[in-house]
Amino acid sequence: MEAPWIRICELAPHEGKRVTIKGWVYNKRSSGKIHFLQVRDGSGFIQAVMERSSVSEELFAAAKSLWLEASVEIEGTVRRDDRAPSGFELGVTDLRIVSNPTLEYPISKKEHGIDFLLDHRHLWLRSRRQRCIMAIRDRVILSCRNFLHSKGFMLVDSPILTGSIGEGADGLFELDYFDLGKAYLAQTGQLYLEAAAAAYGRVYCFGPTFRAEKSKTRRHLTEFWMIEPEAAFFEHRDNMALQEEMVSHLVKEVLEHHEKDLVFLERDVDALARAVDGPFHHITYDEAVKLLHKLGSDIPYGDDFGGDDETMLTQQFQRPVFVECYPKKVKAFYMKQHPEREDLVLCDDLLAPEGYGEIIGGSQREDDLDLLLSSIRAHNLPEESYSWYLDIRRYGSFPHSGFGMGIERAVAWICGLKHIREAIPWPRTIYRLNP
Template sequence: MSAPWIYIHNLAQHEGESVTIKGWMYNKRSSGKIHFLQLRDGTGTVQGVMVKREVSEEAFENAKRLWLEASVEVEGTVRLDERAPSGVELTVTGLKVIQNPDEEYPIGKKDHGIDFLLDNRHLWLRSSRQQAIMRIRERVIWAAREYLHNEGFMLIDSPILTGSIGEGASGLFELDYFENDKAYLAQTGQLYAEAAAAAFGKVYCFGPTFRAEKSKTRRHLTEFWMLEPEVAFYDHDLNIKLQENLVAYIVEHVLLHCKNELESLGRDLSKLEKVKPPFYRITYDKAIEMLHELGSSTPYGDDFGNEDETILTQQFDKPIFVECYPKKVKAFYMKEHPENPDLVLCDDLLAPEGYGEIIGGSQREDDMKRLIARIKEEGLNEKSYDWYLDLRKFGTFVHSGFGMGIERVIAWICGLEHIREASPWPRTIYRIKP
């Protein structure tokens, strides 16, 4: 191919020029002496129109024999076409087949069951729906990091292997770690972010986290990515404000840059356009009262289940903060409420439309004696937290932070029925392949 190689998303800048596209055949239909080749290259799709009399006989016959997802180089002239989804079409003048599969592509036009699609996740990612979701995922992550960077936060990576339990022993993946020691896959990077906050003030970590709970709900994954900011001298209220502004920024950013992808998923944009500060804010006590009025039987003092969160969020058109939960259902590191020792200064941010928790945050316990007491109450090994307790021994300070589950945010923004589509390689209790 002698024409310059151009990516599909840049074709509109080359009207009337001869170009080469390198990619895959996404679809094909023929009408006698014309082939309509739907081509993709990762940046977009374009239709290539191949007329028999305008190309060599060999090229036309090769196009006729192409299977879906054949890899090709296509040469042609760019012409504007307002009817085309990409705004352009390619008048094909040449075709080079890089590889034509020997069999039919497994994921065809017919409907497939979710297990089949997940077994073929490495191929399913090529579909237009999955590409739209992954582009939105990339934008969510980009927007979150951009917001924190602009607000003066520093990225501090936390370890995947740890000897400290962050979120309760029942959800741990335990590993043998040399010399008969035990290690765990990180449930959270928070404890390390707290240490970094004492050094740099405003920090965050971002990476994969692991939970061994045998959850089978549409909101749970075994491995997921979490963004965890931690801020020195932020109290509970400032922590909530940070969460609110971050989520609003992410949604605004995705609406600006991924409108086409959202529309292709059938997302109601008007619901996302309402996601602007201030969000709703109620106490745990008020939430329990509302739930009982709405028919829930969850007793006071219990944490909320998925059904409770669904019921609650269906009453609001924007995200809702539920704050100050009972101490007994929350993690050991949360700050005791100054007016009620049975509660802690924490919040869960619930997304509307039944999507539930996307953020869990709290002011951290900065009193060393209370923190040690909570560690003992939870039956944790105090020695494993000696370094964590040092943060209270040497210059203790008011500080707060939160963890935002990236896949849960994506599932909500995209309007997905199940969180597994929000991850390129979902891990559940039944799935570790591909």
């Protein structure tokens, strides 16, 4: 009887039975009488043990000839091994080589520089560390989607190509769009979501966004993925409550389903759990500037915070902290004016602890037509491009709020990564377009 093909993550119910595993050899060691083949199949890792006495000489010799990353089909008996990552090992009875490389695998056990690894990103993704990070990224995205759907949010896809500027002209990728003039790669789907919120109440989009800022920091990419909810009749406080609930939910989901991955990444799991154990902190922009001055920063009042400022702030808190109500002049044109101070807007940045900084930016949107039009003019934006956007205020204007969470920044914090480029499969920076 042919042994059934199963994935490594499905081993538990097959203890003591013969199965077939299909995957790649990511490491091996041998003695005269035994081969230890470390095999991965995308769902997990397992050690396949081939004893010389249990197979033919031809098969034992074939296993000896395997190069790293050879693709194989291995038949064997599932045996419990509590020391193994999967909790099991495979006693090999048969092996078929699907493809054996003719070249030595470029990524070896020795230390490699980051540029080398990024040049070989298509192969680097195969490593166990990268598998842990990508599995957590997948969980973060799934958790966000499930959470928003549980709260009654509808997915509404926003365009990648747009004629309207969302976050300011300095960070735009611009291109010629047939005979219609200039188009831009989307910085955000928010403006379109505001229109969708007027139709469906609670909506969100999820997709790639683009920023042409020539930034070299460990927190910036030129292409990143963002999840953006928008809710009708949500005001500033409602908006922050939703952010806190979503972030707490996704961190708890990662802790529940990926604790072993976090441990492999050497993440302080207890610190991560403490971060969502209790309400998040809240300080105003004014309070944040005063705190920074006490900590030794010389940031002028009225400036936006840089990475160093955010790092300094977040090191003072064990849990995420909301910084609220920034000066109008450093924020986007669409944010609602503070009811008590014309120089401020009703917005928030949610900063992750341990020095990770901003993971969410959100605001209540300006629903007053005259104030919004005045803001568009003050930012020297072309009114004709925003005629459709102003219609949202002309026909049944309503209070509404939303936010955007950068998936990579959230993943970098949750995984404890030093640089955001590991939090996305194919990082795009000002110096990197390949692979």
